[in-house]
Amino acid sequence: MSEKKILRQKMLKELSLLSKLDRKKVETGQQKQLFTTPAFKNARTIGITISTEIEWDTYTIIEKAWREGKIIASPKCVVKTREMYYYAWNHQNQIQTGYAGIKEPIPEKTKRILHSDIDLLIVPGVVFDTDGYRIGYGGGYYDRMLADYSGATISLCSERQLIQQIPRESYDLSVEQIITEERTIDTARQNN
Ligand SMILES: Nc1ncnc2c1ncn2[C@@H]1O[C@H](COP(=O)(O)OP(=O)(O)OP(=O)(O)O)[C@@H](O)[C@H]1O
Ligand SMILES: [Mg+2]
Secondary structure, three states: OOHHHHHHHHHHHHHHOOOHHHHHHHHHHHHHHHOOOHHHHHOOEEEOOEOOOOOOOOHHHHHHHHHOOOEEEEEEEEOOOOEEEEEEOOOHHHEEEOHHHOEEEOHHHOEEEOHHHOOEEEOOOOEEOOOOOEEOOOOOHHHHHHHOOOOEEEEEOOHHHEOOOOOOOOOOOOOOEEEOOOOEEEOOOOOO
């Protein structure tokens, strides 16, 4: 098994053992910081996944953004090409469970949003380093997306998900900021 795969599995196991209270503490800390970043404050359109049980909560972020009049665009995976298309949604009846049990927008009920129209992208991941490199879920969806995206990027994680250095491959792309329950890390990557 590759080193990335081992790190990913180990961390997913560790995360699955966290108590509800511990998770809540991390999420509250993440959100407090996210909401004060210029990237969030200035974003008109935010690209963000609809969180599953094992991921950090994004519903609170989505609702805060809506209250502030921002547009929320969530991805739908095209499994064949490992691409993601983003669609703007504003009601639960516009989403449904799709690829890998992930909630996705229903294209017929929503509006397609081009990558170039997303101001801030929240990039999921399992393990990170402070340079902004990440191990995702292994599909390469975000590495492909980031290759074709030039807006702001932020990943949310917990301190326990940070390691010294992520094994990097030529196609791996980093994010600009990493937010944990404790701090906001500005990485070397700055798109703007
Ligand atoms: N820009 C790209 N174009 C084509 N293939 C790519 C690109 N980026 C990554 N891949 C492929 O995707 C696969 C998975 O990459 P990797 O193991 O880094 O996944 P990951 O970073 O965990 O996933 P994700 O990006 O979805 O979070 C690799 O086999 C790689 O060859
Ligand atoms: Mg990668």
